[in-house]
Amino acid sequence: MRMLILGGTWFLGRALAELAVGRGHEVTTFNRGRSGGDVAGVVAVRGDRGRWADLVRLVRGGPWDAVVDTSGMVPGVVRASASVLSRVAEFYVYVSTVNVYRGWPTDPLDDGSEVRAGGGRPLGENAADRYGREKAGCEVAVGTAFPGRSAVLRPSVMIGPREYAGRVPWWLRRVAGGGRVLAPGVPGWGIQPVDVRDVAEFALKVAERRLGGSFNVAAPIGSATFGDLLEACRRVTGGSAALEWVADEFLVRHGVREWVELPLWRPHAGTWRLETARARAAGLRCRPLFETVCDTWEWLCAGDADLDHEAAADVGITPTREAAVLAAWDVCRE
Incomplete structure (x- = not known):
């Protein structure tokens, strides 16, 4: 072709x-x-x-x-x-x-x-x-x-090696840094990011077979959670980070910017409820989240710095801001 x-x-x-x-x-x-x-x-x-x-x-x-x-x-x-x-x-x-x-x-x-x-x-x-x-x-x-x-x-959100938006790379670096990590919501919150290589595979399949129409492309609902993501980050980096799960309502009340300060966190019911039946019937296959996280960490460790992008400039909460939110969370629970 x-x-x-x-x-x-x-x-x-x-x-x-x-x-x-x-x-x-x-x-x-x-x-x-x-x-x-x-x-x-x-x-x-x-x-x-x-x-x-x-x-x-x-x-x-x-x-x-x-x-x-x-x-x-x-x-x-x-x-x-x-x-x-x-x-x-x-x-x-x-x-x-x-x-x-x-x-x-x-x-x-x-x-x-x-x-x-x-x-x-x-x-x-x-x-x-x-x-x-x-x-x-x-x-x-x-x-x-x-x-x-x-x-x-x-x-949905595409992640994987060479991710220039910097969402999963930020979490990997933050977890690798150790200490007490501000984790959003609850660990069982389902997420559906899709590996960029799986999107590429599906796009090629659609082009080869001339499959017309529209297709939602995401990992299956229920296939992974935010807890899975952060535990994968901790496992592949070998870090000793302690995850502190902080309630959505508390984060919103303290002005934590969704999607930006805590990448991939957005406390809305539909953020990660995207049905992909048509794409799956057409051949979409999604690899496990752990594999994507592992390959992304390997890419980061390889020192490939040619993909610096403005999209990643504002991603991630600052250490000072993270410490302040965690301190307020401690007081709230006393």
């Missing part, structure tokens, strides 16, 4: 490129060349998908059996690139996000849940809502350019 990957050097795009090349596919990647390096064996085309001249130059390398878009963020830009590529590609796989659902993260979701409207800029919109709305607009753009010959993947 001749495949075009929009992206291809960071995280999901890189994992997909490595997998596709390893399977013997002829892979072209299109990116600006500013992040990470090219995967051995790909045909790397440099350009900005927001520039018409670069898109015109790209299509000269076609045709392709499938396009997998791992980098589309802006509806207008995705609309333009998908429109051009519709002339030289048979099938389009767009990697979206669970954020497109109107009910996320408050409500449990399934494949038929309502998606946000892709247009307009509602007053009071926060960054997460804006991200979801814009990705929803990108989905519409792809469906318009490739009617009946496209697929949309809606992953």
Whole structure:
């Protein structure tokens, strides 16, 4: 198969490129060349998908059996690139996000849940809502350019080696540092992060088989807990950290920023209640969380520092802030 990957050097795009090349596919990647390096064996085309001249130059390398878009963020830009590529590609796989659902993260979701409207800029919109709305607009753009010959993947949080958002890496480093660790909520709280390599495997399967429609992509509900995550971090790092589980209500009352100061913590019923029946029926398989944590730690220990990213800059609670919250928690329990 001749495949075009929009992206291809960071995280999901890189994992997909490595997998596709390893399977013997002829892979072209299109990116600006500013992040990470090219995967051995790909045909790397440099350009900005927001520039018409670069898109015109790209299509000269076609045709392709499938396009997998791992980098589309802006509806207008995705609309333009998908429109051009519709002339030289048979099938389009767009990697979206669970954020497109109107009910996320408050409500449990399934494949038929309502998606946000892709247009307009509602007053009071926060960054997460804006991200979801814009990705929803990108989905519409792809469906318009490739009617009946496209697929949309809606992953939950992707983790694994080369995770540039820094969520699991932060927990690994914090637990490795030892001492008393502020753990959010209760250890039995279910979570559904998905290994980036499993998303890549599924994206390739969808492209190879031309599986149209939308698919929620996450680990199965009930497959892992927050306690499993932090215990895995403690086990693989060999640290002596003491986990102090602090009630959600207490953390909220003390202004601990969900998702940011304590990565992957968001005290809403729907955060980790994403049904993935359609994707599982189509062949989605997810590896154990422990394997992902172990491989992420090995990557960190290898000293691969070329993926520093602004997304990770604000992730994690500071030592001073953590100590203050724990001290207040001690007083509360006296």
